[in-house]
Amino acid sequence: MRVAVIGAGIVGAACALDLVEHGAEVVLVDRVGVAGETSSRCEGNLLVSDKAPGPEAELAIHSNARWRALAERLDAGRAGGRPATEFEAKGGVVVAFPGGEQALRRFAETQRGIGIQAEELDASALLAAEPHLSPEVSLAIHYPEDAQLQPSNTTQSLADAAVRGGARLLEAEVTGARASGGRIRALETTAGPLEVDAVVNCAGPWAGELGRRLGAPIDIRPRRGVILVTTPMPQRVFHKVYDADYVGAVGSGDAALQTSTVVESTPGGTVLIGSSRERVGFDDRPGVDPVRAIAAKATRLFPFLEDTMLLRSYFGFRPYAPDHLPVIGEDPRLAGLFHATGHEGAGIGLAPATAELVSHAVLGTPTSLDPAPFRPGRPGIGVAA
Structure with missing residues (x-):
């Protein structure tokens, strides 16, 4: 065929x-x-x-x-150097601030019902997992199956x-x-x-x-998203960490600008910070509003980011189905x-x-x-x- x-x-x-x-x-x-x-x-x-x-x-x-199997296969097919996929089974940590604990616990419980691993971390376990996380965080759920690639x-x-x-x-x-x-x-x-x-x-x-x-x-409509990239640094973020608000932003049909916090390190030492969503057609002029909102939320999650220099920001269009x-x-x-x-x-x-x-x-x-x-x-x- x-x-x-x-x-x-x-x-x-x-x-x-x-x-x-x-x-x-x-x-x-x-x-x-x-x-x-x-x-x-x-x-x-x-x-x-x-x-x-x-x-x-x-x-x-x-x-x-x-x-997991596909990344291993693609990496094995590359001769020398960094793995082709940069696949990292790093796991995710989803956090809530005061007032959001009940909703996050309920969501995690529904996920366990379909076989997703979701483990609540106590204060000592969270400190060991993410020592630079804000002390304001009141609840964290660890998702060991989350991963990342390039x-x-x-x-x-x-x-x-x-x-x-x-x-x-x-x-x-x-x-x-x-x-x-x-x-x-x-x-x-x-x-x-x-x-x-x-x-x-x-x-x-x-x-x-x-x-x-x-x-x-x-x-199918375009939905614009902006991501920030810091300069390289010693690793201080060890999982894919995001605020539970991200789940609501993903499922929202609102066309207006929405931002939520997603922070993770890369093998190259940079930190990726997201995310934003807005339906503005193929407008390629995102301006500073998404960057400002993302940065403000990210520094609440990881206070050390307030003194970190941004290397660049970039944006892309995602295929949105109603x-x-x-x-x-x-x-x-x-x-x-x-x-x-x-x-x-x-x-x-x-x-x-x-x-x-x-x-x-x-x-x-x-x-x-x-x-x-x-x-x-x-x-x-x-x-x-």
């Missing part, structure tokens, strides 16, 4: 690799190259801690387990592995499609026509526009067109499980996951069968 995967971010690269390994003839198409957009402008979170019980949590648990390098490694398996990279923009008999037959690209048996829309925040060009629009679930599966309006988008800030963590569902939908490969909650034909995302 000839499959075009459109979008060479981490979801597209993971899909290309999985499809190749199940026997498909794959072309990975991107207008700017591998990891040129969203996947190079994020933190690399592999989280289960922020997922409430439901379909996305099941996807995250499955993907989290797959990432997203841009990992995306490149996935794409390289797909190419070694027989995939082809094509740097071009998709401008349209040819269909007959209700099935997609070819793509029109700036590099010329591309005959296909199937197309996978992995265009992230641009998936809605790409769907329109292909004759099957979906309601019902906060990824869109994965075949479009009911156009046979041969599949979507894999709408992960918002969870695309890094959910990439392996998404690829598994895509191979299942395109090639009929087995999966233990339930694809139904993610299908493009569900209400609320602009698709009618």
